[in-house]
Amino acid sequence: MELTDADLVARVLVDDDQHAFGELVRRHQSSVRGLLRQLARSDFALADDLAQETFLRAYKNVRSFRGEARFSTWLYRIAYNCFREHARRRKELVGIDEEQLQSEHDPQVADPGLRYDLMHALSLLPLPERTAILLCCQNGLSHDEAARVLEIPLGTVKTNVLRGREKLKKMLTAWGPD
């Protein structure tokens, strides 16, 4: 019988069980690191540092997780805040470092083709649209959950998703369905 995230969180809360927290990290590391890799425009080292920071913050603040949202949604919110703080410090919220993108892109999307173009197109979107697309279209969050993660109104999330999708469709016209 596999323990649910809520069971594991309860063990961390009651017994300060670090093995239970380790299981939570194992379960969610891929999605959190994936989100941060795309937010950080494929800077893997930075994304992994931020992912570690995300899980450390989650451990320290696990008491503030009230179980109203999914544990993964709560983690995305921490991850996004980590990224935003870092970006604010480095003033990376605007502009695209094209050279860095070329040199450090994901080997799995390095092949010329649709996947690379999709990732490239995503990286060209403004941060609010990119984040909304990543959360809602890639990670399966509802608009409402994404609004809670990003701490913005629901309407803004819907607009950002809509605008982001329109831009992606335009950028990927050549690859579209026949």
Place this chain on the structure above:
Amino acid sequence: MDEQRQEDWLDRQLREAVSYIDDEGFTAQVLKRLPARRPGRRPLRAVILLGVTVLASAIAYFISGGGRFVILNVERLAMLPVLWLFAIALGSGLLVTTLGLFAAISKTSDLQS
């Protein structure tokens, strides 16, 4: 129609672009950086539980007039036929064993998962 097809296509591509990232020591690194476990929580819990049990027993003892009900029931048991006594002992034993087994099985499956 074309618009819908394009939307579906884009959604599919976005979902398929997500690949699983292998752990490769990531979890171990996070666990290494966790702050040390808060000491003294388990002993405190044990002390609280023991204290509450002692307090509840004392209250029950005084409310029941010095535990007279225990003596009365022991006397009543002593007057029962031997066969009845045997049945009660066997039933109690079976009940405790079953509960213990359930607890052990549930704990083991938790640990295995």
